[in-house]
Amino acid sequence: MNSxxxxxxxxxxxxxxxxxALAISGSLYPSRAAGVLSEQDYLADMPVVLxxxxxxxxxxxxxxxxxxxxxxxxxxxxxxxxxxxxxLVPGFQTSTSFESVAPLASYHGKFDDYSNRLExxxxxxxxxxxxxxxxxxxxLQTVALEDIERIEVLRGSNSASYGARAxxxxxxxxxxxxxxxxGAQGAVTVGENGVRDAQARIGWGxxxxxxxxxxxxxxxxxLIGANGANQVQRVNFRADTxxxxxxxxxxxxxxxxxxxxxxxxxxxxxWQDSPARAFEFASGxxxxxxxxxxxxxxxxALRFAxxxxxxxxxxxxxxxxxxxxxxPLGVTYGPNDVYMIRADGGASSDVLTVQHSVRVNPTTRLVxxxxxxxxxxxxxxxxxxxxxxxxxxxxxxxxxxxxxxxxWLINVGALxxxxxxxxxxxxxxxxxxxxxxxxxxxxxxxxKAFRPPSVFEKSADARYLVPNLPPNLFVQYxxxxxxxxxxxxxxxxxxxxxxxxxxxxxxxxxFNEQINGFxxxxxxxxxxxxxxxxxxxxxxxxxxxxxxxxxxxLALSQTxxxxxxxxxxxxTAYAAPRSALSLMFTQALPGGFDGSVIYQNQGEMVLxxxxxxxxxxxxxxxxxxxxxxxxxxxxxxxxLVLQNLGQxxxxxxxxxxxxxxxxxxxxxxx
Numbered sequence: 001m002n003s004x005x006x007x008x009x010x011x012x013x014x015x016x017x018x019x020x021a022l023a024i025s026g027s028l029y030p031s032r033a034a035g036v037l038s039e040q041d042y043l044a045d046m047p048v049v050l051x052x053x054x055x056x057x058x059x060x061x062x063x064x065x066x067x068x069x070x071x072x073x074x075x076x077x078x079x080x081x082x083x084x085x086x087x088l089v090p091g092f093q094t095s096t097s098f099e100s101v102a103p104l105a106s107y108h109g110k111f112d113d114y115s116n117r118l119e120x121x122x123x124x125x126x127x128x129x130x131x132x133x134x135x136x137x138x139x140l141q142t143v144a145l146e147d148i149e150r151i152e153v154l155r156g157s158n159s160a161s162y163g164a165r166a167x168x169x170x171x172x173x174x175x176x177x178x179x180x181x182x183g184a185q186g187a188v189t190v191g192e193n194g195v196r197d198a199q200a201r202i203g204w205g206x207x208x209x210x211x212x213x214x215x216x217x218x219x220x221x222x223l224i225g226a227n228g229a230n231q232v233q234r235v236n237f238r239a240d241t242x243x244x245x246x247x248x249x250x251x252x253x254x255x256x257x258x259x260x261x262x263x264x265x266x267x268x269x270x271w272q273d274s275p276a277r278a279f280e281f282a283s284g285x286x287x288x289x290x291x292x293x294x295x296x297x298x299x300x301a302l303r304f305a306x307x308x309x310x311x312x313x314x315x316x317x318x319x320x321x322x323x324x325x326x327x328p329l330g331v332t333y334g335p336n337d338v339y340m341i342r343a344d345g346g347a348s349s350d351v352l353t354v355q356h357s358v359r360v361n362p363t364t365r366l367v368x369x370x371x372x373x374x375x376x377x378x379x380x381x382x383x384x385x386x387x388x389x390x391x392x393x394x395x396x397x398x399x400x401x402x403x404x405x406x407x408w409l410i411n412v413g414a415l416x417x418x419x420x421x422x423x424x425x426x427x428x429x430x431x432x433x434x435x436x437x438x439x440x441x442x443x444x445x446x447x448k449a450f451r452p453p454s455v456f457e458k459s460a461d462a463r464y465l466v467p468n469l470p471p472n473l474f475v476q477y478x479x480x481x482x483x484x485x486x487x488x489x490x491x492x493x494x495x496x497x498x499x500x501x502x503x504x505x506x507x508x509x510x511f512n513e514q515i516n517g518f519x520x521x522x523x524x525x526x527x528x529x530x531x532x533x534x535x536x537x538x539x540x541x542x543x544x545x546x547x548x549x550x551x552x553x554l555a556l557s558q559t560x561x562x563x564x565x566x567x568x569x570x571x572t573a574y575a576a577p578r579s580a581l582s583l584m585f586t587q588a589l590p591g592g593f594d595g596s597v598i599y600q601n602q603g604e605m606v607l608x609x610x611x612x613x614x615x616x617x618x619x620x621x622x623x624x625x626x627x628x629x630x631x632x633x634x635x636x637x638x639x640l641v642l643q644n645l646g647q648x649x650x651x652x653x654x655x656x657x658x659x660x661x662x663x664x665x666x667x668x669x670x
Contacts, residue, residue, distance in 0.1 A: 051172035060441040063411035063431030065509040078624040078641035090541040090557040097652035098260040102137035109575035119166035131347035133454035159449030160429035178210040184670040191663020194221035224657040227276040228261030246293035279313040297359035345379025368398035384461035422452040443494035478526040503547040512538040535565040551588040577603035635669040
């Protein structure tokens with residue numbers, strides 16, 4: 001690109017939600033019962049994580065490499081949503097575009113318009129989109145950043161614990177316990193590019209039960225060159241109740257709506273196939289968790305979750321633009337002859353999970369359980385039927401943590417899955433952790449995973465019933481139903497070291513991920529899905545955390561990736577950059593000030609929505625400066641964030657750019 005569009009600027013404010021929070025009076029209540037892991041447990045020198053083997057484990061004992069992003073790091077990043085935080089994770093690529101319904105994050109490659117090879121968990125609930133072929137984009141918009149305690153990211157396949165969607169990794173968003181968010185809190189953000197965010201929260205309760213209600217919205221004018229503004233609105237509720245006999249009941253419910261714009265204006269290439277338009281996506285969930293401590297060495301957990309999605313997207317298509325080979329001889333259309341193309345539909349999911357954790361003896365722990373998941377997708381435009389299409393998953397899982405010796409730990413796990421679309425699969429994993437010396441651990445292992453085709457990949461039948469044309473003539477998608485599951489065999493060697501004298505920690509991962517039967521769309525209409533090439537993703541990544549002095553912290557990550565695809569012009573070889581680096585430095589300053597800088601340098605890669613022959617690098621620098629103070633018991637913070645101080649860079653499509661954005665955030669807490 002020789003030139004970049006100028007940055008559009010607009011300043012808007014919507015303070016209603018923030019004022020609501022300030023109007024609600026809050027008071028302090030006793031914290032939750034003893035024995036539950038606190039924030040300090042997770043922010044200690046060697047954090048405890050929950051989302052790798054389904055057992056609570058120290059980072060040096062997990063069967064895989066994990067990045068933990070705590071809420072202080074989220075605050076200092078200046079990010080406005082989860083996707084913008086995930087760009088700090090080694091091996092991740094992100095996009096802020098709403099062309100694929102919501103901003104996306106992927107690991108080790110943007111292989112298509114949707115990120116459907118990662119499992120997204122929110123408080124243990126699987127939150128990928130059933131409607132959008134397993135995309136995690138909509139789910140990443142579920143909760144407000146202010147409600148997140150930490151984000152655990154397992155960098156590597158984990159179907160041995162969570163099944164089909166954990167093909168290349170797992171993102172687990174852990175929200176704050178309602179006992180930690182008592183009182184009132186609100187925030188408002190305004191700035192360039194039409195940034196208009198507002199958030200309010202109230203927490204209440206006593207020693208037996210605590211509750212939290214959060215409402216928020218975020219909106220801006222979108223990418224330069226893209227079509228229009230984007231807005232996300234959310235409501236989330238959580239209740240935590242301590243019962244007798246060492247048991248706890250948790251209720252969660254929420255709703256998110258995305259009202260955004262997509263498509264291309266007439267000055268863009270192929271705009272007729274996707275003209276500029278607005279769309280609506282809405283999703284709601286309900287989750288109930290029951291945990292019972294059976295004894296000193298045994299815990300039982302039950303979970304039921306229900307999710308619902310609806311999507312509305314339609315646009316007029318000028319029949320004059322029909323390919324002459326499609327329109328039969330003698331049929332002509334005038335300038336006013338249009339056909340409304342639709343992609344409307346909905347989906348739902350119901351999940352029941354039972355899990356039992358037990359310490360068998362001083363050297364062995366075991367977690368095992370089962371899960372039943374039912375998914376329904378309904379869309380006349382996409383499947384040529386209004387009958388819901390069902391997919392059922394039945395899963396049995398288990399993981400044994402065996403301390404072979406004081407310095408040797410072995411994790412052996414597997415998940416057996418029956419899918420009504422695919423049949424039976426088994427995803428095993430074996431990982432060995434050797435503590436060479438105190439504070440220095442080597443990790444090695446292998447795992448196998450499957451990704452079954454989605455309902456759309458297996459059963460798509462999208463056709464346009466154009467007036468004066470036969471009903472079977474203008475067919476966009478017609479799946480043959482022969483596509484099979486993708487498989488990946490992942491091997492890795494890792495090192496985790498603590499250098500206390502230097503106040504530093506280093507995590508290194510060497511990986512080889514052999515993917516077979518990669519699912520790809522055919523080139524010509526009607527589109528079908530098939531198992532194409534086999535290829536490997538191999539390389540190395542590391543993350544370094546260093547505290548050079550008491551008031552400064554540095555987090556550095558770098559990834560070197562090589563995708564060995566034999567097929568040309570598919571974009572696979574450059575689905576991830578050959579090298580990528582991110583750096584975040586934070587510094588506490590006198591007078592209640594603190595500052596942070598984030599630098600990101602990413603090599604050339606194929607953009608998520610672009611032609612495969614074009615590749616683009618990305619460089620971005622963000623700055624944040626904040627001032628905190630107290631007024632009695634009230635905490636206040638005012639911050640200024642400058643995003644992308646350099647030139648605008650292409651995002652999702654060569655015609656769309658992420659430009660400079662400056663905004664101010666005011667946060668108030670009672």
